[in-house]
Structures are given as structure tokens and as C-alpha cells.
Amino acid sequence: MTHLLTPGPVPIPPSVQAALARPVIHHRTPVFRAFYQEMLTGLRYLFQTEQGVGTMVGSGTLGVEAAMYSLFRPADPVLVVSMGKFSGRWAAYARLLGLHVHTLEIAWGECPSPEAIAEKATALPALKGVVLTHSETSTGVVIDLETIAHTLRELNSELLILVDGITSVGAIPYYHDAWGIDAALVASQKSLQNPAGLVAFALSERAISALRATDPSDYRNLYHYLRQARTGDYPYTPPVQLLFGVDAVLKQIRAESLPLVWNRTHQSAARFRAGLSELGGVVFPPAPGDALTAFAWPGQDIPAFKQRLEAEGYLLAGGQGELKGKILRVAHFGYATPDRMRGLLAAMLRAKA
């Protein structure tokens, strides 16, 4: 058995395995509607919001694209903070959408300061929205979203703040309403410990007012998922077993409470980094977040080390883009508990050159 410690996908717990193996139920039934409305209550807790929540079927990338598509119109000026593979992808997609894209380019591994983002936003007075990546999965950097959101809101009360929360929501502190976020997305294969394929979103009232009115055939428009979710309905055929699986984890999170879940992520990160430093590895970003750790290792052949770790039963993720072959990445949420970090560190000791 391999310990899958990549920053998504993570292994699924037994409750999710059981949910996935449940018989199919049809989604146009009272049983499904009641279930889905209850599940959305769990999502409101996950996002810490009393506003709009829903789900759509697709990979995380589709979720962020859909939020941009739903909230903005061609030629809208938006600022994308680009600081790694995924945040860079949102800038590229915003251009494809025909938005007027401004980027704040941050070196991979560096953390943008609230001041730098505010300064850039101030220089763009007609700005419609800002796209932020809370935890950049390619580098492990977590931005100070609370301060950034408050600063942006003070600059412009109508600004739409869109957050890629794919490796942050459910893993580290996130408060949709208290921080004044307008749209946030999470994907099923991260803190929700399910197969990929489902995206959950939270929308503020301000974001809901901004949604475009289109024909129901428009798959990427979050408006349709949100509107139908009010009665427990779904605009297209959903994977009910995957919804059951996500619901099972949402129930576990509610039972345990988010602060305890977040604390476990923090303990996993702290334990791993303490051991890493003793072994000779180096955390890659100067100010790493807790959701995952990207690390380098002076003198170590990283691809060969990764292979030896796999022979020890531990699968980590490699670097992406310009970091390919140079770093490894390990998750600290879901399956990647502090205890598993202890086992990983022992394997790293055996595998190091």
C-alpha cells in the first residue's frame, strides 16, 4: 500500500468508499432534493457563509473558470495575482474570456504583500474584480487573504473578490463572510477527501447580483446551479454518489469542528518541517502556508529521491513548470495527518542519499 501524500488527490476514507458504492438514486426525486439541501448546509459551514452555495460537476479548473465567466463580462478590467502554475492559469483563462487582464507578477515561491496588491489595485481605478489564489498548490505559498480582502474592500466597496480556495478551504482558516470574499471555489479531491470531479462554490450577495442571466443551456454559469440548489435541484445530471461522498466528509468536519481540522493541518505542517530541517531538506517558499509544503534539498537528486521514497511506500508530488525536478510537495490536509508525517520522515531518512 502506498501513502498518497500529494496535495490532491488524497486517499478517500472508508465513509467515502461506502458512499461511492451506494446504489444510484435519481436526482429528480424528493429523496435527492432533501439530501442535497442538507448537504448545502454542510457546505455553508465549510465556507463559513450564510450566503449562496452550490456545486457543479467538473475539475477544479472548471470551477474557477466558471466563476470568472459568471461574474465578469468581456473587457471588464480585472487584476489577477499570478504567483505560480495555478494562479498563472487564471490569468491565461481571463485573457481567453476577453477580460481586460492586469496581472501582479510574483516570483514562484514568493508571497505577495497586502500592500503590493493594494498599490496595484489603486493604480487601476475602473477595476471590476480581483482574482486571488489563497493557497498556490504549485509552491505552497498562502497569502494573507483576510488582510488583502479587507484592504481591497476599503478601496472599492463594489469590487468582486474571487478566490481559488482549492487547497485552502477545509484545510486552513477561511471565513467567506467575515473576510468579505465574493466568490470562492473548492474541489472534491483536496480537503474533501473524495475523487476529483465535483466543485463547490460560495457566492456573496454582491456576487449573486453580478451573475449573468443566460439560457439554462449555459453549463459554466453558476447562476443555474445556485438557483436550482434553492429547492435541492440540479441543472444537469449530477454524480449522486460523489455528492454522498462529499456530504460524508462535510458531516465529519462538522462533527469535529473546523478549528480542530485546521489545527491538524497546522500540526502536520509543523511536524513535517521540523523533521525536514533535521534531515537536511529546505522548505522552498520563504513564508510557507500550512496546506502543503514544497521543499528543495541541496545536494539531493530530487527525481531519484522521489523514486526511492515511492519504493518506501510514500508518493509525493514533484514540481510543476519551472520547478519540475527541483522540488517535492507534500500535503498536510485530509489523509496527511501529523502521524503520517512521522512515517514519511522515517522513510525520507531511509531514502536520502
Added chain:
Amino acid sequence: MTHLLTPGPVPIPPSVQAALARPVIHHRTPVFRAFYQEMLTGLRYLFQTEQGVGTMVGSGTLGVEAAMYSLFRPADPVLVVSMGKFSGRWAAYARLLGLHVHTLEIAWGECPSPEAIAEKATALPALKGVVLTHSETSTGVVIDLETIAHTLRELNSELLILVDGITSVGAIPYYHDAWGIDAALVASQKSLQNPAGLVAFALSERAISALRATDPSDYRNLYHYLRQARTGDYPYTPPVQLLFGVDAVLKQIRAESLPLVWNRTHQSAARFRAGLSELGGVVFPPAPGDALTAFAWPGQDIPAFKQRLEAEGYLLAGGQGELKGKILRVAHFGYATPDRMRGLLAAMLRAKA
């Protein structure tokens, strides 16, 4: 236990339940790559093609949208044959995409003739593509796709023929290469007997040449899924268990052979319609296809009858749009075997007013 006989979703067989409950594996691994390439061999058999195949994560609607988006450019003249809820949706979406949309409007339940489609296409000389729905799930009508495709191809060798095969591929005869289709889509919850959430597609060389070149961030562009599939890779995080589940059914289909699968669908339809007529029900479309049967019942209160059938343990689908409350729809593929039609007919006898 309820017999779910809706024209998608259908119940999942035990082999799929087992596949869904398998542990997560990471998709950037040699094991996944070898598996996915093997699965694509199964898809080529399903579509009866030697050309391009791939999968993407989303509901069936996203698949058809993605094919239109990938093949056509704004202002391209396309003809959409609109004959029910789903084919009507493709016309609406083509307009959203900014295509120059011409429709051939067919009354719900009627079947467009090859001559009518050819006549319309001939009157549109700069036509770039034609969007056809092989089996319209809202009415049960199946078009004579082979004749239509051959006729269109004779008119215009460059025309892109895009087929919604969502309730046809794997259920009734479909020959991608022999019929000269350019793009076709199927969804996991129909003949593939899996949860919803995965779309499989087949593309001709002509379609592949027409794909737009965009940044990899462009989720809806089939180009990226096709290009990566060549090495067993995936552009975003896929739901590996669902791919395992679809693969399990593809293996069953290959082992049994498509002609035998198609014959079972035909026998299921024939048995159901013979019994329906004896009981007093009436098949809704004048020329029904085999994938599903939509039926009315003079003198029967359809919603009340549907409820009584559910109490008997049989869930059918109701009518959609203008047919809501007026018809019921029953699948003939996957779980909906001839034997289950026998049980359904007995329940209908008990439930009829």
C-alpha cells in the same frame, strides 16, 4: 429496492461499485497512464473508430458544449436539428457561443427525414457544421443517422458533423468511422452504467484539424484532452475511480460484443412496447427508436400512475418541457434488460387505473 429504469442515470453493476470503492491512485503515474491508454482502446471499440478518443470531467451537457466550442468559431454558420429538450438546448448554446445558428425545427416526437435535413443544408451553402441528436432523450426519437451523415457528406466534404450520442452510443448501433461522423459524445450515466460526471468523445481527423489552438487553461477545449490522452495523461485532475468504473463496463461490452448489446436494447424495447400496447398505453413518437420509449396513456392520470408505479418499485422518468405530466419514459439500455421490462409490465398492470 427500486428499479431505476429512467433513461439515465441507470443503476450501476457490481463491477462498477467495486471500481468506485477502489483506493485513489495519482493520475501522474505510470500505472495510471498505462490504464488510461488501455481504457481508450475500449472507447475506440465503443465508438467504432480508429481516430481520436478521449474523456473529460463534467455532465453530458458540458461535453456537447465543449465539442461545439472546440470545433466552431464565432459567426460560423451551423445547422442545429432541434427536435426536443436536448437538441433544443444545443441550439440555444450555439447562439450563446456566437455561432450563426440556423435551426430545423421538428415537432417534439416527430422524426426529421434525411431529405428534410439535406434540403435545409443545401439552402445554406457556407455551412460549417451540423449538430444532430442521434437519440433525443426527451422524446425517444432516433434519427436515421447513417443516411443523414452520408447525404450531408455528399453535399459538402468539409462539413463538420457533430452528434449528441448521449443515449445512443453503446445502446443502439453507432459507427463513427463508417458513417463519417466528425465528433460524438456519450456520458457515463447512460449505456456506460456509471455515475454521471464523465464524458467520452470521438473525433475524426477532420474534426481534429478543426480544433482551436488555445492555452492549456481552456477547460472546454477537447484539444487538450486529446493531446494528453496520446500518452495516457490528463490535463486536469480526473476522477480515477470513475474512469475505472467506465473501463469495467467497456470491458464487459467488448467481451459481449456490441451487436449483442445493441440486440438486448432492441429486445427490451420490443418486449416493452408489445406489453404496453396490450395494457392500453400508446408509444408517443410515431417512429420510436430503441434506446428508450416515451409513452402516453389515454384516460390515465400520468403523474398519479407514475406515483403508483413507484410504490410498486419502478421509477420511470416523466416528460420534460411541453411534455411534462403527459408522458413517461423508460430506458432500454444498461440495467433495463428485457427481463426487467417483464417485471415493469406486471407492475404497470397492477398500477393502472
